[in-house]
Amino acid sequence: MTASAILFQTFSCKNQKEKPVQEETKEIASVEEQLYRPNFHFTPKIGWMNDPNGMFYLNGKYHLFYQHYPDDNIWGPMHWGHAISTDLIKWEHLPIALYPDELGYIFSGSAVVDYENTSGLAKNGEIPIVAMYTYHDPKKGDEGKIDAQTQAIAYSLDEGKSWTKYDGNPVIENPGIRDYRDPKVTWDEERQQWAMILAADSEMMIYTSKNLIDWTLTDRFGKDVGSHDGVWECPDLFPMTIEGTDEVKWVMLGSISGGAPNGGNGTQYFIGDFDGEKFTLDDSFKTALAEKHDFWIDFGKDNYAGVTWSNVPEEDGRKIFIGWMVDGHYANQVPTTTWRSSQSIPRTLRLISENGVPMLRSEPVDEVRNFIDKGLEEGTVSIKEGEEKILGGEDIDYSKARIAYTLPSIDEISYTFKLSNEKGEELLFGYNSDDKQFFVDRRKSGIVDFHDEFAEKISVAPRLSEKSVHDAEILLDKTSIELFFDGGSTPITEIFFPTTPYDQLSVISENGELILEDLKIDQLKFD
Ligand code: FRU
Numbered sequence: 001m002t003a004s005a006i007l008f009q010t011f012s013c014k015n016q017k018e019k020p021v022q023e024e025t026k027e028i029a030s031v032e033e034q035l036y037r038p039n040f041h042f043t044p045k046i047g048w049m050n051d052p053n054g055m056f057y058l059n060g061k062y063h064l065f066y067q068h069y070p071d072d073n074i075w076g077p078m079h080w081g082h083a084i085s086t087d088l089i090k091w092e093h094l095p096i097a098l099y100p101d102e103l104g105y106i107f108s109g110s111a112v113v114d115y116e117n118t119s120g121l122a123k124n125g126e127i128p129i130v131a132m133y134t135y136h137d138p139k140k141g142d143e144g145k146i147d148a149q150t151q152a153i154a155y156s157l158d159e160g161k162s163w164t165k166y167d168g169n170p171v172i173e174n175p176g177i178r179d180y181r182d183p184k185v186t187w188d189e190e191r192q193q194w195a196m197i198l199a200a201d202s203e204m205m206i207y208t209s210k211n212l213i214d215w216t217l218t219d220r221f222g223k224d225v226g227s228h229d230g231v232w233e234c235p236d237l238f239p240m241t242i243e244g245t246d247e248v249k250w251v252m253l254g255s256i257s258g259g260a261p262n263g264g265n266g267t268q269y270f271i272g273d274f275d276g277e278k279f280t281l282d283d284s285f286k287t288a289l290a291e292k293h294d295f296w297i298d299f300g301k302d303n304y305a306g307v308t309w310s311n312v313p314e315e316d317g318r319k320i321f322i323g324w325m326v327d328g329h330y331a332n333q334v335p336t337t338t339w340r341s342s343q344s345i346p347r348t349l350r351l352i353s354e355n356g357v358p359m360l361r362s363e364p365v366d367e368v369r370n371f372i373d374k375g376l377e378e379g380t381v382s383i384k385e386g387e388e389k390i391l392g393g394e395d396i397d398y399s400k401a402r403i404a405y406t407l408p409s410i411d412e413i414s415y416t417f418k419l420s421n422e423k424g425e426e427l428l429f430g431y432n433s434d435d436k437q438f439f440v441d442r443r444k445s446g447i448v449d450f451h452d453e454f455a456e457k458i459s460v461a462p463r464l465s466e467k468s469v470h471d472a473e474i475l476l477d478k479t480s481i482e483l484f485f486d487g488g489s490t491p492i493t494e495i496f497f498p499t500t501p502y503d504q505l506s507v508i509s510e511n512g513e514l515i516l517e518d519l520k521i522d523q524l525k526f527d
Pocket residue numbers: 003004050051067078107108134181182233234305328
């Protein structure tokens with residue numbers, strides 16, 4: 001079953017299953033706020049959230065919209081919630097940007113800054129921000145009609161504060177495809193046109209336009225490429241330069257509702273060329289795909305539907321990505337009541353060439369480092385085989401911390417970090433040199449029984465770097481861990497729900513002498 005099908009199904013039986021938010025007691029809310037409201041990850045103030053949508057940057061502000069149902073804590077009639085930030089870490093909530101209407105719910109989509117007013121939507125010299133999204137007609141959906149999803153636009157003439165839906169909506173009718181959604185628009189500088197990619201069943205469709213209103217279908221991609229163990233959703237398509245070269249490649253992201261490395265939802269990527277109409281896989285990427293593996297933006301269970309910000313200034317030059325930090329299979333059941341789910345830390349994507357194959361790396365945006373309060377420089381720590389060493393001391397609050405270290409050589413080393421509390425709840429993560437895999441084990445991490453798929457297995461992820469030297473940067477919040485191994489070549493994102501905060505960190509050397517160089521355990525500061 002697709003992620004949306006699971007969410008939609010839960011929605012239709014919500015009245016028998018769940019109490020509305022308003023009935024929850026204040027007591028539960030405050031315990032939950034304290035225990036589970038993240039310190040530095042974006043969450044909706046109240047109600048349900050899923051995919052990040054419509055992200056753009058303008059005049060010092062990063063805008064983040066998101067799939068939102070404000071009236072309950074489970075998936076429902078979709079709105080676009082809205083928040084802004086000057087640093088990608090601290091967010092200010094703004095009023096809901098788009099409400100469902102007679103054409104349907106407002107599903108996922110994107111937004112661009114239309115500097116040249118190509119859309120003609122500005123009449124008095126303003127710069128329109130144009131959002132493109134999918135309408136999902138719930139009535140047609142419930143009746144099983146194939147054409148419930150169409151594409152539409154809305155615009156803002158005041159830098160994103162208020163939004164008007166275009167009166168000629170939908171701008172693209174449904175061509176007879178049930179899952180037909182999530183338009184992501186990019187400015188194609190070379191051809192001076194807009195390019196848009198959307199997910200259609202189990203492939204991508206690419207359209208182009210001169211005015212953001214009239215769209216021409218130019219390509220269908222992906223039928224026989226990558227994983228097809230689910231419906232394709234939430235794509236992205238954008239150019240990037242391979243680091244250290246002048247070579248530009250186009251990166252395609254595509255979320256898939258099943259078949260991710262550790263089961264459930266995940267996001268694949270493809271690297272290739274775009275000639276203004278068609279996307280073609282890069283030859284070496286194609287060979288690697290055929291020979292080796294699928295390419296994933298994250299290997300953990302909890303990073304889905306991620307896309308990138310538009311209009312980040314050229315002098316900044318970053319491609320900044322954010323994903324929904326939960327798996328759709330259990331998103332409706334995670335143990336919070338007043339709100340549900342959070343977004344990942346925004347990440348900088350880099351395109352590098354590894355043995356001639358273009359590959360993505362992702363790392364937390366640098367802005368996170370501005371929140372380092374005090375760094376505990378542990379220096380070099382060595383731990384003998386079989387030993388467990390407690391790190392960090394008692395005054396570290398692991399619900400807002402950053403850990404970083406380097407191993408001079410990882411070849412024969414296996415290690416396990418353990419984050420635990422006095423109730424014996426523990427989160428384990430580390431590396432196993434026997435199978436060259438990283439792992440996160442949340443089987444005893446606290447509340448795990450809200451869904452069978454949450455903690456049935458240890459999550460594993462391949463070590464993709466072939467270098468002997470190994471590094472890691474790890475971000476810890478109240479309910480999430482984001483691990484960026486080997487310069488972000490293997491990112492893993494997972495969530496957890498301890499019944500009391502973890503307050504001890506230790507590391508166990510499973511195999512050989514573990515040498516952690518430049519070990520840093522940084523306390524992050526958030527009010
Ligand atoms: C992905 C998704 C999108 C859709 C949205 C609906 O999680 O299913 O494909 O637009 O959620 O909320």
